[in-house]
Amino acid sequence: MTVAALIERLSLETVTVADPDREVTGGYAGDLLSWVMGRASEGDAWVTIMTNINVVAVASLSDVACVVLCENVPVEEDVIATATARGVTLLRTEKPTFEMCAAIADALNGASV
Amino acid sequence: MSEETLCFHFDVDGDDFTSAGQASVQVKKLLRELGVSPEVIRRVSIAMYEGEINMVIHAGGGKADVLVDETSIVIILTDEGPGIPNIKQAMQEGYSTAPDNVRSLGFGAGMGLPNMKRYTDHMEIESAPGKGTTIKMTVEL
Ligand SMILES: Nc1ncnc2c1ncn2[C@@H]1O[C@H](COP(=O)(O)OP(=O)(O)O)[C@@H](O)[C@H]1O
Numbered sequence: 235m236t237v238a239a240l241i242e243r244l245s246l247e248t249v250t251v252a253d254p255d256r257e258v259t260g261g262y263a264g265d266l267l268s269w270v271m272g273r274a275s276e277g278d279a280w281v282t283i284m285t286n287i288n289v290v291a292v293a294s295l296s297d298v299a300c301v302v303l304c305e306n307v308p309v310e311e312d313v314i315a316t317a318t319a320r321g322v323t324l325l326r327t328e329k330p331t332f333e334m335c336a337a338i339a340d341a342l343n344g345a346s347v
Numbered sequence: 348m349s350e351e352t353l354c355f356h357f358d359v360d361g362d363d364f365t366s367a368g369q370a371s372v373q374v375k376k377l378l379r380e381l382g383v384s385p386e387v388i389r390r391v392s393i394a395m396y397e398g399e400i401n402m403v404i405h406a407g408g409g410k411a412d413v414l415v416d417e418t419s420i421v422i423i424l425t426d427e428g429p430g431i432p433n434i435k436q437a438m439q440e441g442y443s444t445a446p447d448n449v450r451s452l453g454f455g456a457g458m459g460l461p462n463m464k465r466y467t468d469h470m471e472i473e474s475a476p477g478k479g480t481t482i483k484m485t486v487e488l
């Protein structure tokens with residue numbers, strides 16, 4: 235399923251979108267950045283409530299397909315600007331992490347059958 | 348790639364936690380230009396980022412040298428910080444002396460050194476209290 239399809243299906247807010255056609259191949263949830271770098275896979279949708287600038291670096295270096303920010307966490311302008319410059323896609327939802335993960339899992343499973 | 352070794356040097360600023368990672372981001376770009384595979388780039392840049400973050404959090408900054416030749420990518424991180432008194436303990440997943448302000452940013456999970464080991468083929472740490480730390484990581488091509 236593409237980033238664009240995920241946005242559409244889960245009614246995600248687009249904070250900044252680098253590549254709508256990028257394939258989302260899995261998901262990972264976590265707020266501890268080293269856990270994410272150690273465990274997330276390339277192509278994942280990374281679900282988190284962290285929004286500091288280091289999130290952009292971690293998303294870029296881990297090569298996740300997109301970051302899904304939960305609970306409508308605020309994102310500062312410089313974080314959005316850096317994400318845009320680095321080609322990192324930031325999406326947002328009012329849903330808490332648990333619900334968002336369940337929805338993403340449904341969407342990905344639905345897409346593969 | 349040619350026969351010679353390409354060398355890149357970066358200074359890692361110890362004061363600026365928010366810009367930490369700049370060296371890793373640049374290395375990622377350079378390796379992409381050299382045609383290195385995305386999988387190797389991912390491993391190298393995550394390992395280097397963890398090392399860079401450690402120098403900023405734990406050592407007040409340092410420097411990074413990256414050497415690339417046909418067979419391997421070598422990352423050497425050098426700092427003149429407090430050193431690591433017990434390397435075996437520091438290598439354990441979850442061990443961290445990071446302060447609270449760093450934890451609130453999502454770092455300090457004690458997974459940095461383990462990630463560096465996981466993503467590289469060889470890792471050597473030379474460190475002693477008061478003498479600083481040098482970490483050499485190698486990824487085979
Ligand atoms: N460059 C360094 N200088 C001094 N101490 C370090 C350095 N790198 C790591 N350490 C020590 O090793 C511990 C574990 O490092 P790491 O696994 O990266 O976890 P974290 O950075 O999350 O604390 C750190 O908490 C710190 O005590």
Ligand SMILES: [Mg+2]
Nearest residue numbers: 397401459460
């Ligand atoms: Mg660390």
